[in-house]
Structures are given as C-alpha cells and as structure tokens.
Amino acid sequence: GAGVSQSPSNKVTEKGKDVELRCDPISGHTALYWYRQSLGQGLEFLIYFQGNSAPDKSGLPSDRFSAERTGGSVSTLTIQRTQQEDSAVYLCASSSTKLNEQFFGPGTRLTVL
C-alpha cells in the first residue's frame, strides 16, 4: 500500500487478556518502529527493527511486551496480561535507509477495562 497501515484501529480488552497489534510498513522500508502515545507520558519509543532483528528494545516497559517482525515486513506487538496503564495509542512507523524520515501509521487505540 501507499502508507503504513495498522490493525485493528481500535481494541477494547479486559484486564489480564493478551492483545496483538499489527503493523504493515511501507513496501521496501527496512526499518520499523513502535511508539506509544498516552496522555500522561506523551510519545514514547518502544522498539526498533532493522530487517527482522531488533537492535533496540530499550523502550519496552515490561516483559509483558514483546514484538516480532517476519520477512522484513509485517510486525506484531504483543501485550500479555494487559493492565489499565497499557491503555494508549500504539503507533508504528517505517523508514528506508536512504531517507532519514519516519512515516507513521494511523495507530491502534487500545483501551484496557
């Protein structure tokens, strides 16, 4: 597609359930990033992929959070045993090695009840 896509656009879940969020980057972009946007914390970096490997996982807030990327394309962010403080908009971005610019998807709004 023309841009970064994310699914679902909205997810409501109960505390303690696991959720999976998906990101489809722009075709050909080797770098992929996950960020979180919440009212109290602003925009926070979570994890960065170069190809299928993740050289920087420093932003993952706990071991309940994990992410993978397969085929150098689609990425999935998984949150296990969700907590209310996980409620936020999760943003995915991708970039090419030639352009120092990240393109963002529309985000997934996660609400944990």
Next chain:
Amino acid sequence: GNSVTQMEGPVTLSEEAFLTINCTYTATGYPSLFWYVQYPGEGLQLLLKATKADDKGSNKGFEATYRKETTSFHLEKGSVQVSDSAVYFCALSSGNEKLTFGTGTRLTIIP
C-alpha cells in the same frame, strides 16, 4: 541521553498572527531535527526537517532553523490560518534510529 524540551501549550492565536513554538534539545553527536504535526483525528505527519547545523527546513509556510550554538529548532510561521490548528511535536534522531519527542504543543487558531 537525548532529550527534547518543547514550549508548553496550549497556544491560542488569532488568524494571521505570527507563530513561534520553541524547541531546544540535548543530544550526543549530530542529530537530525524534525517537526511533526498531528491534525485533529489524524496520524502524525512530518512537517519539516533539518539534518545539519544551519539548515532551514520549510513546508506549508512553516520554517525552522537548526541552531547548533543554541541547540534549538524553533518553529515559526508568519501568518497562521485556522487550518493550522493541531498538535505540534519537536523531535530528534541520531542516525536511522528512534525519534525522541518533545511533549507536544497544542495550537488553536481563532478566526
């Protein structure tokens, strides 16, 4: 580590007023600097960028100059419009790595 300090909002201006949103940064090495904009109900979009000292980024009438001596990247526009109402984020990155964002400034333009 890297950090970005951005002018707190919200900012409310009348149409055709002059806009400045201050941004200063702390970084190792020579980062690239960005302004992103988030219009109501939309995703983050790159507004402009500068990759080295004294570069000026510009787009849609907005400008920002990379000032290494003052570690600043202030956003300016000479005459704002109602359609400029949005949240503006200053950000930096070192190489092809993560963006570090400021807290965002909500701008509202009154007709």
